[in-house]
Amino acid sequence: MRLIVSLVSMSMFLMPTIALSGQGFDVIVLGALGGIQDGNLSSYLIRPHGDRNAIACDAGSLINGLKVAQDKGVFRDVKVPDGSSDSVIGHVLKSEIKGYLISHAHLDHVQGLVIASPDDSNKTIYGLPSVSAEIEQTYFNWKAWPNMLDRGQPPQLKKYRLEDLKPGEAKELTGTRMTVTAFPLNHGGAESTAFLIESGDDAVLCFGDTGPDEVQKASNMQEIWTATADKVRQRILKAIILEASYTSDRPDNLLFGHLTPKWVHKTLRALDQKAGGNALKGLPVVVSHIKYSLTIEQPQEAIRQELEAGNDLGVQFMIPEQGTLYHFQ
Numbered sequence: 001m002r003l004i005v006s007l008v009s010m011s012m013f014l015m016p017t018i019a020l021s022g023q024g025f026d027v028i029v030l031g032a033l034g035g036i037q038d039g040n041l042s043s044y045l046i047r048p049h050g051d052r053n054a055i056a057c058d059a060g061s062l063i064n065g066l067k068v069a070q071d072k073g074v075f076r077d078v079k080v081p082d083g084s085s086d087s088v089i090g091h092v093l094k095s096e097i098k099g100y101l102i103s104h105a106h107l108d109h110v111q112g113l114v115i116a117s118p119d120d121s122n123k124t125i126y127g128l129p130s131v132s133a134e135i136e137q138t139y140f141n142w143k144a145w146p147n148m149l150d151r152g153q154p155p156q157l158k159k160y161r162l163e164d165l166k167p168g169e170a171k172e173l174t175g176t177r178m179t180v181t182a183f184p185l186n187h188g189g190a191e192s193t194a195f196l197i198e199s200g201d202d203a204v205l206c207f208g209d210t211g212p213d214e215v216q217k218a219s220n221m222q223e224i225w226t227a228t229a230d231k232v233r234q235r236i237l238k239a240i241i242l243e244a245s246y247t248s249d250r251p252d253n254l255l256f257g258h259l260t261p262k263w264v265h266k267t268l269r270a271l272d273q274k275a276g277g278n279a280l281k282g283l284p285v286v287v288s289h290i291k292y293s294l295t296i297e298q299p300q301e302a303i304r305q306e307l308e309a310g311n312d313l314g315v316q317f318m319i320p321e322q323g324t325l326y327h328f329q
């Protein structure tokens with residue numbers, strides 16, 4: 001394993017923009033929480049390992065997430081080109097993040113994008129049609145914010161191209177070596193999205209907010225597991241980013257379209273069954289969207305204990321911290 005890592009490092013040095021198929025993904029946590037801490041809201045920078053060209057899955061926090069990651073040394077290998085006046089953070093935002101995947105238009109998933117948009121580079125925002133429409137009508141409408149889009153209220157500043165995704169259909173992510181396939185989620189009646197991101201023979205699954213099928217009276221999670229079970233069985237899927245907003249004592253009628261550790265276990269068991277059983281052992285599951293609490297204790301430790309207590313699948317649960325870089329392979 002160490003040998004592989006050093007070979008990859010050498011290849012990165014020689015060919016900094018070439019992705020090495022089969023090397024998995026880098027994921028940088030730009031925002032880990034689901035509220036209410038402004039500056040640390042859902043956003044994950046995802047790129048094939050060994051490739052600088054990335055996508056952000058949700059954009060609740062962008063600049064603050066990049067700052068925290070820089071403080072942790074995650075960008076020490078970033079080379080800002082000679083002649084550029086960009087800071088490292090400016091370079092990563094404008095030149096390395098090639099687009100945004102927006103799961104739904106709730107403020108805690110788009111705030112960073114909207115706020116940074118005047119200084120951002122031209123890029124594409126990918127989303128299901130209902131999500132694109134919401135972004136256009138709610139934010140980039142010349143009332144909440146100038147219209148940076150290529151549609152909606154004139155004049156259109158055309159900084160961002162809105163690209164509608166068709167559920168279940170893979171689409172190339174411009175400027176990257178990745179494709180994305182969107183799957184609709186039921187988030188307390190609102191449409192949210194899970195994104196299957198693929199590069200070569202690797203895949204990672206990034207969920208937006210979602211409630212459990214049983215509570216929502218829906219089948220969205222089942223459908224995603226049906227579509228991805230083969231990739232799990234074949235170990236093509238390297239990681240899942242999945243939400244758990246509250247501890248398991250939260251009553252179902254107060255979930256507001258979110259999961260708890262109890263429901264995470266239940267839905268992962270459904271995936272395991274579809275993948276033939278004993279298929280999730282060691283699979284990294286990044287537990288996103290835990291809500292910051294105004295109580296003395298934060299819920300992370302309780303959620304971690306609940307996740308481990310019911311972990312009969314042997315999943316590798318991870319509670320993310322803002323600014324952390326993971327390599328999933």
Ligand SMILES: [Zn+2]
Nearest residue numbers: 034106108209
């Ligand atoms: Zn949210």
Ligand SMILES: [Zn+2]
Nearest residue numbers: 104106187209
């Ligand atoms: Zn939401």
